[in-house]
Amino acid sequence: MFEVLTDSFRGAINKIRFADDNRALKKAVDSLKKSLLKADVHHKVVRELLKNIELDTKKDGIGKENFLKAIRHHLTQILTASGHYGFVYSSKPPTKVLMNGLQGSGKTTTTIKLAHYLKLRKKKVLVAACDLQRMAAVEQLKQLSEANEIDLYYNEDEKDPLVIAKEALDRANEGLYDVLIVDTAGRLAIDDELMNELNGMKNIINPDESFYVADSLTGQDAVRSAGTFNEKIGITGVILTKYDGDSRGGVAISIASQLGIPLRFIGMGEKVPDLEVFIPNRIVGRLMGEGDIEGLAEKTSSVITEKDAKKITSKIRKGEFNFNDFLDQMESVKKLGNMKSLIGMVPGLSQYASKIGDMDLDNSPDMKNIRAMISSMTEKERLTPSLLNNSRKKRISNGCGLSQMEVNRYLKQFKNAAKMAKRFSGKGGLKNLQSLMSGNKGPAGMR
Numbered sequence: 001m002f003e004v005l006t007d008s009f010r011g012a013i014n015k016i017r018f019a020d021d022n023r024a025l026k027k028a029v030d031s032l033k034k035s036l037l038k039a040d041v042h043h044k045v046v047r048e049l050l051k052n053i054e055l056d057t058k059k060d061g062i063g064k065e066n067f068l069k070a071i072r073h074h075l076t077q078i079l080t081a082s083g084h085y086g087f088v089y090s091s092k093p094p095t096k097v098l099m100n101g102l103q104g105s106g107k108t109t110t111t112i113k114l115a116h117y118l119k120l121r122k123k124k125v126l127v128a129a130c131d132l133q134r135m136a137a138v139e140q141l142k143q144l145s146e147a148n149e150i151d152l153y154y155n156e157d158e159k160d161p162l163v164i165a166k167e168a169l170d171r172a173n174e175g176l177y178d179v180l181i182v183d184t185a186g187r188l189a190i191d192d193e194l195m196n197e198l199n200g201m202k203n204i205i206n207p208d209e210s211f212y213v214a215d216s217l218t219g220q221d222a223v224r225s226a227g228t229f230n231e232k233i234g235i236t237g238v239i240l241t242k243y244d245g246d247s248r249g250g251v252a253i254s255i256a257s258q259l260g261i262p263l264r265f266i267g268m269g270e271k272v273p274d275l276e277v278f279i280p281n282r283i284v285g286r287l288m289g290e291g292d293i294e295g296l297a298e299k300t301s302s303v304i305t306e307k308d309a310k311k312i313t314s315k316i317r318k319g320e321f322n323f324n325d326f327l328d329q330m331e332s333v334k335k336l337g338n339m340k341s342l343i344g345m346v347p348g349l350s351q352y353a354s355k356i357g358d359m360d361l362d363n364s365p366d367m368k369n370i371r372a373m374i375s376s377m378t379e380k381e382r383l384t385p386s387l388l389n390n391s392r393k394k395r396i397s398n399g400c401g402l403s404q405m406e407v408n409r410y411l412k413q414f415k416n417a418a419k420m421a422k423r424f425s426g427k428g429g430l431k432n433l434q435s436l437m438s439g440n441k442g443p444a445g446m447r
């Protein structure tokens with residue numbers, strides 16, 4: 001993920017101690033070189049990048065600021081391959097998207113993630129199940145689309161994926177859909193059969209976007225196979241999946257610089273919300289540990305409106321935050337996906353992203369218990385937490401199957417969390433959070 005590169009950038013920058021020190025710059029550049037190579041960036045790209053960074057830093061005067069500026073500038077330039085970013089809608093809906101890629105690269109998962117992403121943005125989306133290679137492929141899509149309330153077109157009586165693609169296109173036109181996403185079969189390796197099928201599909205649906213879905217864990221292989229797909233069928237963008245795993249991160253830089261095809265989205269986890277738009281200057285901001293406030297705002301605005309956010313903040317400030325608000329907030333946070341990548345977007349907090357483990361809010365035993373506890377409360381109790389006296393607590397504990405001690409512990413946690421939130425919702429909130437996370441006791445008010 002990003003933080004591996006971010007940490008090594010920081011390491012390199014810190015090697016420059018004094019202005020006008022050629023030796024320090026050499027050391028910093030060397031350290032950058034090592035980390036870029038380790039991150040799987042192609043050696044030719046590394047050489048070119050470092051040459052430019054060194055030249056610019058010398059020209060502007062050796063120092064941390066100029067070194068940083070040069071890295072930022074040249075990284076952005078590399079990542080800004082010709083083309084556009086994010087999702088582009090056709091002027092004549094439906095916008096037709098063909099998903100291509102090798103077996104297991106993440107096509108089906110990404111199809112659903114993309115459909116969900118577009119649905120959050122109020123688009124009417126139809127997914128077409130055109131993978132007839134794998135027995136369970138249609139079933140996998142059925143389950144995923146049902147769970148996420150996404151419209152799916154499939155036809156289990158038909159053996160020809162091209163026919164299904166045509167039927168799905170007709171359905172998308174008739175149903176006035178904004179977007180049609182066609183999931184296709186993968187193969188273990190690039191072969192003529194696959195290329196013929198995809199080319200046939202392309203002729204039938206005439207896609208506005210042909211996305212190559214690449215597994216970032218395969219490193220330079222992903223870059224090579226994307227190149228072949230582009231030659232044989234033509235692709236308009238790359239989606240890198242599994243960027244949350246042990247991916248070395250540099251593959252994003254390689255795709256853009258070696259292929260000249262824009263990277264459009266990144267998959268950051270197995271769950272449906274774990275898809276992020278790839279916008280070069282924002283990503284560079286994150287790589288440099290500066291966060292990505294625009295990305296964060298965009299992500300949160302898709303699950304919580306500004307008005308709701310203001311309402312919650314005011315409730316927190318007044319100490320009126322109740323159990324219903326708590327459940328609502330949990331639902332919203334869940335829709336945002338991977339916590340680690342969210343923290344990385346907050347300016348000033350991104351350096352802590354690597355210290356945070358993968359949090360699974362929904363499936364943690366505590367969350368399940370808290371949910372059970374709240375569902376055993378009456379509506380009045382949920383709205384007015386201060387009502388909870390001993391006899392009420394006893395009833396709740398019987399209702400949810402937790403011991404009274406556990407109920408007390410969760411209630412205390414809720415109280416503390418509400419107090420804490422009150423503190424952070426005021427001025428200096430971010431500073432308080434920063435000092436808390438860096439292990440300091442924080443300013444006096446924090447204790």
Ligand SMILES: Nc1nc2c(ncn2[C@@H]2O[C@H](COP(=O)(O)OP(=O)(O)OP(=O)(O)O)[C@@H](O)[C@H]2O)c(=O)[nH]1
Pocket residue numbers: 101102103104105106107108109110131134137184185186187241242243244245266267268269270274
């Ligand atoms: N951690 C992580 N896992 C992912 C991501 N994207 C996909 N996966 C996992 O990768 C596996 C393969 O994903 P699929 O979407 O089924 O891949 P596919 O390309 O459709 O595979 P075929 O249809 O067999 O060609 C699944 O277990 C997914 O959960 C990601 O961004 N992060």
Ligand SMILES: [Mg+2]
Pocket residue numbers: 107108109131137184186
């Ligand atoms: Mg699939």
